Amino acid sequence: MRILCLVIPHFPASIERRDEPGLRGRLLLIVKDGRVMDCSPGALDQGVRVGMKIEGAENLCPEALVLAADITRYEGAFQRVLKVLAVVSPGVETGSWGEAYSDISGQSSRFGDETTLCREVGRRLYQETALQGKLGVAGNKFTSYVAAHITREGRALLIPPGTEQEFLAPLPADLLPLNQEMREELRLLGIRSMGQFAQLPAEAVLARFGPQGQTAHQLAQGQDRRPLIPCQSPQVVEARLEFEPPLEMNGMLAQAVGELVHTCCLRLHKRGQTCQEVRLILSFEDGSSRGAQRTLSGPTADPKMVDAGAQELMRSLSCAPRVMEACLVLGRLQAQRGKQLSLGMISQPAKVDLAHLVGPLAAKFGADRFYWSRVANPSSPMAERRFAWQRWAQG
Amino acid sequence: MSRRKYHKLDSVVAGLQRRFGPRAIYRYQRPPDSTLPPHIPTGFPELDRTLGIGGLPRGRITELLGPVTSGKVTLAAKVVAQAQIAGQQAAWVDLSGTLDGDYLHCCDVDLKGLLVVRPHNGEEALAITISLAAGELGILVFDEVTSLQGQSLPPALLQGALARIHHRVAHSPCVAIFLTTTHFAPPGEVANYPPGFPLGHYAALRLSLKREKWIRQHGDVRGCQASVTTLKNRLAPPAAPARIEITFEGTVRGNG
Numbered sequence: 001m002r003i004l005c006l007v008i009p010h011f012p013a014s015i016e017r018r019d020e021p022g023l024r025g026r027l028l029l030i031v032k033d034g035r036v037m038d039c040s041p042g043a044l045d046q047g048v049r050v051g052m053k054i055e056g057a058e059n060l061c062p063e064a065l066v067l068a069a070d071i072t073r074y075e076g077a078f079q080r081v082l083k084v085l086a087v088v089s090p091g092v093e094t095g096s097w098g099e100a101y102s103d104i105s106g107q108s109s110r111f112g113d114e115t116t117l118c119r120e121v122g123r124r125l126y127q128e129t130a131l132q133g134k135l136g137v138a139g140n141k142f143t144s145y146v147a148a149h150i151t152r153e154g155r156a157l158l159i160p161p162g163t164e165q166e167f168l169a170p171l172p173a174d175l176l177p178l179n180q181e182m183r184e185e186l187r188l189l190g191i192r193s194m195g196q197f198a199q200l201p202a203e204a205v206l207a208r209f210g211p212q213g214q215t216a217h218q219l220a221q222g223q224d225r226r227p228l229i230p231c232q233s234p235q236v237v238e239a240r241l242e243f244e245p246p247l248e249m250n251g252m253l254a255q256a257v258g259e260l261v262h263t264c265c266l267r268l269h270k271r272g273q274t275c276q277e278v279r280l281i282l283s284f285e286d287g288s289s290r291g292a293q294r295t296l297s298g299p300t301a302d303p304k305m306v307d308a309g310a311q312e313l314m315r316s317l318s319c320a321p322r323v324m325e326a327c328l329v330l331g332r333l334q335a336q337r338g339k340q341l342s343l344g345m346i347s348q349p350a351k352v353d354l355a356h357l358v359g360p361l362a363a364k365f366g367a368d369r370f371y372w373s374r375v376a377n378p379s380s381p382m383a384e385r386r387f388a389w390q391r392w393a394q395g
Numbered sequence: 396m397s398r399r400k401y402h403k404l405d406s407v408v409a410g411l412q413r414r415f416g417p418r419a420i421y422r423y424q425r426p427p428d429s430t431l432p433p434h435i436p437t438g439f440p441e442l443d444r445t446l447g448i449g450g451l452p453r454g455r456i457t458e459l460l461g462p463v464t465s466g467k468v469t470l471a472a473k474v475v476a477q478a479q480i481a482g483q484q485a486a487w488v489d490l491s492g493t494l495d496g497d498y499l500h501c502c503d504v505d506l507k508g509l510l511v512v513r514p515h516n517g518e519e520a521l522a523i524t525i526s527l528a529a530g531e532l533g534i535l536v537f538d539e540v541t542s543l544q545g546q547s548l549p550p551a552l553l554q555g556a557l558a559r560i561h562h563r564v565a566h567s568p569c570v571a572i573f574l575t576t577t578h579f580a581p582p583g584e585v586a587n588y589p590p591g592f593p594l595g596h597y598a599a600l601r602l603s604l605k606r607e608k609w610i611r612q613h614g615d616v617r618g619c620q621a622s623v624t625t626l627k628n629r630l631a632p633p634a635a636p637a638r639i640e641i642t643f644e645g646t647v648r649g650n651g
Binding site for chain 1: 496500509512522526
C-alpha cells in the first residue's frame with residue numbers, strides 16, 4: 001500500500017493570506033470563540049499556542065493582526081483541496097485542517113511514476129486553490145505524514161517501500177503522537193530520536209507507557225496498521241435563490257430566506273431527517289460573498305426553529321450591499337427520532353393541502369360529497385342565489 | 396413519597412413501558428401555568444375570557460348547543476374565520492344541508508379555503524368525519540348532531556364512531572365542533588341526541604347558546620343578542636355566562 005499525505009501547514013492562516021495579499025509577511029492570529037484557532041509560524045516562534053486565550057496571545061505577540069475565523073470559507077477551500085486529491089484516487093481521508101491522505105496504490109502507473117504523480121498533484125493544487133502544500137509518500141499513514149511534515153512547501157518526499165524504519169530512525173521522537181508527560185519522560189530517559197525509541201523492548205514500553213506508548217513504539221518501527229478510511233462528503237440539504245434585480249437587505253430578503261428554509265425543511269421531512277446546523281451564504285452585487293453558520297440547540301426539522309436561525313444569520317450579514325444570490329445549507333443531518341405522544345401539549349397544525357386530504361376521501365365516498373362555495377350574486381334578494389356550490393375537483 | 400419508593404416506581408414504570416410500549420403508561424405532566432393549552436380564539440373577547448384558556452381548545456371536542464337562531468352557526472363560523480386567519484385549513488360537515496355560503500362569507504370565512512362535505516346519510520357523515528379528524532386540519536365543524544336523529548343508526552355504531560373521532564382529535568391539533576339543536580320541553584331545553592351518542596361525555600367543552608333579545612334599529616330587526624353559558628369545561632373553572640351580539644348584515648361583534 002502506498003499512501004500520499006498532503007499537508008498545508010497553518011491552513012486557516014494560509015487561506016487568509018491567499019485571499020488578502022496585504023497580509024503576507026504579517027503575523028496573524030486567527031481567533032474563534034475567544035481562543036486562538038490558528039496562527040502564523042512567526043507567532044508560534046513568539047510563544048503563541050493554538051487553543052490559548054486571545055488576551056494571552058496578544059500579550060505574547062502584540063504586533064500580530066487578529067482575525068476572526070471564517071469557518072465557512074476555510075471549509076470551502078479545504079473541500080476544493082480534497083477534490084484535487086480525489087482526482088488521483090477516490091479514497092481520501094481527512095485529518096486536521098489542511099491535512100489529507102490518499103491511497104495511491106496502483107495509481108502511479110497512470111502518471112508514470114510517483115514523482116510525476118506528486119508533481120501533478122502539486123500543480124493541480126496550485127492551479128485550483130492557489131495554495132502550496134507539502135507531500136509525502138510512504139507505505140503507511142504515519143510515515144507519509146512525517147515525510148510531508150519535514151519536507152519544504154511545494155516539495156514532495158518519497159520514502160521507498162521497506163525503508164520506513166530507516167527513514168524514521170534519525171528523526172526526533174517529538175514527532176510521535178505522545179502526550180506531553182510521555183515526551184518529558186522520554187527526554188529524561190535520554191531518548192531523543194525515533195530510532196532510539198524503536199530499539200526499546202516492546203514489553204518494557206508497554207509496561208512503562210501503556211497502550212499509547214506501545215502504538216507509538218510500533219509507529220517508530222515504521223509499522224502503522226491504521227487503515228485509510230475514505231471520508232464521505234457530509235450530507236447536506238441545500239437550496240439557493242438568485243435575485244434579478246439584486247435585493248436590498250430588507251423584508252424581501254427575509255421572505256426569500258424563509259422560502260429557502262421552507263424548501264429545505266420539506267426535503268428534510270421527505271427524507272425523514274433532521275438537521276443541527278444552518279449555513280447561509282450571500283453573494284453580493286460587487287462579486288463578493290459572505291457566509292455564516294449557526295449550530296441549533298438540537299436536531300430539528302421544524303421550519304420555525306430553522307427559520308429563526310437563518311434569520312439571525314441574515315441579520316449578522318447585513319452590513320453589505322445588495323444581494324445577488326442566497327444559498328441555505330442545512331448540515332449535520334441525522335435520522336428523525338420517534339417522539340412519545342403527549343397528552344398535554346399539542347403542536348400547531350401544519351398547513352395542509354386540502355386537495356391532498358380530499359383526494360382519497362373522494363375516491364372512497366364519491367366526489368359529489370365534497371364542495372366549496374363561492375359568492376355568486378351577493379345582491380340577490382334570495383339567499384340561496386347569493387352563493388354557488390362547486391365540486392371540490394373543479395376548484 | 397420517599398426517594399426509594401420513587402426509584403421503585405420508576406423501575407416498575409420502565410418495565411411496563413418496555414413490555415407494553417412507551418404509550419402504555421406515562422406520567423401526566425401539568426404544563427406550566429404560564430402556558431395556556433393550544434386553542435383558537437372565538438372572535439368574541441368576552442367569550443374567550445369566560446372560556447378561561449382564550450378560545451376553543453385544540454385536540455378536544457367542543458359542543459355548541461342551543462335552539463334555532465341562537466347563534467351556533469355564527470359562533471362556529473367566527474371560529475373558522477379565526478383559524479383561517481392563522482393559516483389553518485377548515486372543513487364543515489354539512490349533514491343538515493342548510494349551510495349558507497353567503498352568510499359564512501359575511502362572517503369573514505374564506506370560502507375557497509373551506510372544505511364543505513355534504514354526505515348522503517349520517518353513517519357516511521360520521522365516516523368522513525373520522526377520516527378528516529385524522530388529518531392536520533385546524534378546525535372541523537359537524538353540522539349537526541340532530542340530523543343523525545331518525546336515521547336508524549345502531550347505537551353501537553354511533554358510540555364507536557364518536558369514540559374514534561375523540562381519539563383521533565386528541566392526537567391532532569384540530570378543534571372539533573359539534574352543533575346540536577335543542578328544543579324546548581318543560582322544564583328546560585333538551586338536546587336531540589340519537590340513542591347511544593354520548594357526546595356530552597366525550598366533549599371537553601359544552602357551550603349552551605340562548606337568544607336573549609333582538610337588536611332593533613329604526614324599527615327593523617338587525618340582529619340578536621345571545622348568552623353563552625358554559626355547561627362543561629375540562630380546561631378551566633366555570634365562569635359567568637358571556638354575551639355575544641350578532642347582526643344579520645354579517646357584522647358580528649363581541650360585547651366585551
